Amino acid sequence: xxxxxxxxxxxxxxxxxxxxxxxxxxxxxxxxxxxxxxxxxxxxxxxxxxxxxxxxxxxxxxxxxxxxxxxxxxxxxxxxxxxxxxxxxxxxxxxxxxxxxxxxxxxxxxxxxxxxxxxxxxxxxxxxxxxxxxxxxxxxxxxxxxxxxxxxxxxxxxxxxxxxxxxxxxxxxxxxxxxxxxxxxxxxxxxxxxxxxxxxxxxxxxxxxxxxxxxxxxxxxxxxxxxxxxxxxxxxxxxxxxxxxxxxxxxxxxxxxxxxxxxxxxxxxxxxxxxxxxxxxxxxxxxxxxxxxxxxxxxxxxxxxxxxxxxxxxxxxxxxxxxxxxxxxxxxxxxxxxxxxxxxxxxxxxxxxxxxxxxxxxxxxxxxxxxxxxxxxxxxxxxxxxxxxxxxxxxxxxxxxxxxxxxxxxxxxxxxxxxxxxxxxxxxxxxxxxxxxxxxxxxxxxxxxxxxxxxxxxxxxxxxxxxxxxxxxxxxxxxxxxxxxxxxxxxxxxxxxxxxxxxxxxxxxxxxxxx
Amino acid sequence: xxxxxxxxxxxxxxxxxxxxxxxxxxxxxxxxxxxxxxxxxxxxxxxxxxxxxxxxxxxxxxxxxxxxxxxxxxxxxxxxxxxxxxxxxxxxxxxxxxxxxxxxxxxxxxxxxxxxxxxxxxxxxxxxxxxxxxxxxxxxxxxxxxxxxxxxxxxxxxxxxxxxxxxxxxxxxxxxxxxxxxxxxxxxxxxxxxxxxxxxxxxxxxxxxxxxxx
Numbered sequence: 001x002x003x004x005x006x007x008x009x010x011x012x013x014x015x016x017x018x019x020x021x022x023x024x025x026x027x028x029x030x031x032x033x034x035x036x037x038x039x040x041x042x043x044x045x046x047x048x049x050x051x052x053x054x055x056x057x058x059x060x061x062x063x064x065x066x067x068x069x070x071x072x073x074x075x076x077x078x079x080x081x082x083x084x085x086x087x088x089x090x091x092x093x094x095x096x097x098x099x100x101x102x103x104x105x106x107x108x109x110x111x112x113x114x115x116x117x118x119x120x121x122x123x124x125x126x127x128x129x130x131x132x133x134x135x136x137x138x139x140x141x142x143x144x145x146x147x148x149x150x151x152x153x154x155x156x157x158x159x160x161x162x163x164x165x166x167x168x169x170x171x172x173x174x175x176x177x178x179x180x181x182x183x184x185x186x187x188x189x190x191x192x193x194x195x196x197x198x199x200x201x202x203x204x205x206x207x208x209x210x211x212x213x214x215x216x217x218x219x220x221x222x223x224x225x226x227x228x229x230x231x232x233x234x235x236x237x238x239x240x241x242x243x244x245x246x247x248x249x250x251x252x253x254x255x256x257x258x259x260x261x262x263x264x265x266x267x268x269x270x271x272x273x274x275x276x277x278x279x280x281x282x283x284x285x286x287x288x289x290x291x292x293x294x295x296x297x298x299x300x301x302x303x304x305x306x307x308x309x310x311x312x313x314x315x316x317x318x319x320x321x322x323x324x325x326x327x328x329x330x331x332x333x334x335x336x337x338x339x340x341x342x343x344x345x346x347x348x349x350x351x352x353x354x355x356x357x358x359x360x361x362x363x364x365x366x367x368x369x370x371x372x373x374x375x376x377x378x379x380x381x382x383x384x385x386x387x388x389x390x391x392x393x394x395x396x397x398x399x400x401x402x403x404x405x406x407x408x409x410x411x412x413x414x415x416x417x418x419x420x421x422x423x424x425x426x427x428x429x430x431x432x433x434x435x436x437x438x439x440x441x442x443x444x445x446x447x448x449x450x451x452x453x454x455x456x457x458x459x460x461x462x463x464x465x466x467x468x469x470x471x472x473x474x475x476x477x478x479x480x481x482x483x484x485x486x487x488x489x490x491x492x493x494x495x496x497x498x499x500x501x502x503x504x505x506x507x508x509x510x511x512x513x514x515x
Numbered sequence: 516x517x518x519x520x521x522x523x524x525x526x527x528x529x530x531x532x533x534x535x536x537x538x539x540x541x542x543x544x545x546x547x548x549x550x551x552x553x554x555x556x557x558x559x560x561x562x563x564x565x566x567x568x569x570x571x572x573x574x575x576x577x578x579x580x581x582x583x584x585x586x587x588x589x590x591x592x593x594x595x596x597x598x599x600x601x602x603x604x605x606x607x608x609x610x611x612x613x614x615x616x617x618x619x620x621x622x623x624x625x626x627x628x629x630x631x632x633x634x635x636x637x638x639x640x641x642x643x644x645x646x647x648x649x650x651x652x653x654x655x656x657x658x659x660x661x662x663x664x665x666x667x668x669x670x671x672x673x674x675x676x677x678x679x680x681x682x683x684x685x686x687x688x689x690x691x692x693x694x695x696x697x698x699x700x701x702x703x704x705x706x707x708x709x710x711x712x713x714x715x716x717x718x719x720x721x722x723x724x725x726x727x728x729x
Contacts, residue, residue: 075552145555148554179555180559183559183560187567191667195663208574208660220566
């Protein structure tokens with residue numbers, strides 16, 4: 001249900017993105033008026049992060065984590081349901097703003113104060129936006145609580161933390177990050193609402209409040225948030241790459257430590273979003289250096305994936321295709337991230353299309369490719385049927401080409417000085433070609449998502465039966481039937497290594513002899 | 516690529532041989548999901564209150580210089596009474612949980628009931644304080660930053676105490692009607708954790724707002 005909801009919001013926010021790209025296709029276009037344009041990019045960003053990104057990851061994890069642990073279900077099934085319904089209700093609240101006078105908020109997804117104060121946004125759109133995020137945040141926290149409890153206490157006998165399937169390990173750390181990062185946003189949103197409804201002064205500079213405080217609070221949530229979105233994708237890639245390379249994961253311990261490293265470091269780098277807001281030189285230097293540090297654990301992960309593939313017998317089925325796409329694309333997004341982390345460079349391109357290009361590159365090249373790898377990997381387990389490989393390959397190549405074409409030129413238009421969030425531009429600027437390429441790319445990407453939805457619908461009915469273990473994989477979820485019974489396992493399994501199914505399939509050469 | 520079904524069916528037995536030594540650890544050292552879940556929830560609460568407390572600190576200088584100033588409006592004897600009640604209630608809830616573990620129903624009802632009384636006294640003190648602040652000094656949430664930060668921080672803490680009182684009361688009534696059995700000890704424990712947490716938050720809030728912030 002989580003995943004279905006996420007796909008629904010993906011379509012909604014995707015349409016908003018298409019409208020934005022259509023507006024920017026030529027200078028002086030009047031497809032959207034400035035106000036509508038602002039509303040669309042606000043809702044596009046908000047939806048993709050809160051009602052698409054997190055729910056799809058939480059949804060997949062809700063299904064896969066108990067299976068990988070050899071557990072019957074999540075620790076608290078009712079908390080799980082509560083999390084889902086509050087998240088959905090939050091999404092409905094945010095979208096309800098389309099039906100109130102004044103329409104949805106036009107403040108951007110990070111909603112800088114004092115734009116959100118009643119002086120600048122007198123209509124109730126911002127209220128619905130804030131309440132929607134607040135409510136869905138509570139749902140996300142509930143999911144985080146549930147994952148921590150499940151992963152720490154529901155593992156089957158023999159599965160010590162060092163034998164945890166890697167996806168569960170990343171979900172554990174993602175959940176801890178959710179627990180630390182989302183509540184500050186909740187508190188900040190409450191302050192916004194107190195300002196708007198009760199006349200408090202938190203973010204109202206005229207009465208001594210601080211717009212700057214909102215930036216800090218928002219990014220203290222906002223930066224860990226991008227890791228909440230990417231770590232589960234890392235986990236999925238780490239499940240897929242070894243299976244389709246027919247090799248053991250290279251450097252499990254280093255991968256695990258790198259995950260922790262990313263979580264801890266990313267908690268202390270939020271203000272690199274704020275170089276342009278003006279901080280002291282000391283702070284600039286600290287946040288630049290800390291942000292660059294993140295590249296070390298991420299690099300460790302990257303080289304471990306490559307080392308896992310190196311010398312392996314690669315099987316380029318659809319999950320692996322998306323995983324390789326992830327590797328190729330994510331590293332490029334990481335490189336522009338390193339560029340942006342250095343404060344002097346950031347000051348030049350802050351709030352330009354370069355930044356837009358960068359974060360779409362990591363979120364789509366990272367999270368979306370990773371999620372597609374995960375969905376293509378686990379779909380046979382969830383439904384008992386295979387996805388059509390042919391449609392999947394079409395989807396992959398359309399997505400890859402469309403994605404590069406959309407977001408690649410954004411880096412160029414950004415370096416040419418195009419600011420983000422402008423609804424149009426003059427013809428004498430050198431931006432038109434790059435914008436047309438971006439819009440063309442968006443038109444190529446759109447059918448790829450459509451193919452994905454079609455593939456799911458078609459394969460549910462006509463897909464080839466999958467069998468229990470179509471990928472010849474090694475983790476516990478492939479030991480039960482596809483789809484699994486509601487109690488997952490009829491007998492609680494006992495494991496002795498990180499690849500319990502390998503041990504079963506190769507009793508003469510089991511893993512636990514080496515670990 | 517399919518492997519024979521039979522090997523999967525034999526999964527449990529294939530794994531079982533020789534693995535007796537690394538089977539389930541003894542029950543005593545295993546945390547229950549409820550414990551870990553409560554711990555995780557409290558972690559998120561720590562993050563929430565940290566944000567409010569940080570905000571209070573950010574505006575502390577303006578707060579001290581505001582009109583009316585904290586030094587004028589705070590009535591320390593009242594706040595100290597409230598603080599004393601809350602700290603004492605942390606002790607009583609601990610004794611109550613211990614009585615429950617030992618199967619001492621009367622002890623549990625007494626200590627647990629005393630906790631409720633102490634918590635309610637705390638809320639009553641806060642109510643009295645707020646009615647003074649608003650009625651006598653005209654300090655409201657919209658008056659100035661002192662009002663905004665003070666009522667938000669102390670208000671969210673008081674809300675947590677109130678929620679805690681409701682949960683405590685539900686348990687007390689259940690115990691009175693003999694609806695609690697041995698399996699309820701986890702519930703009693705995590706409620707007492709929550710209560711200890713609310714108490715510790717108050718110690719930080721008290722030090723910041725009434726001692727440092729005057």
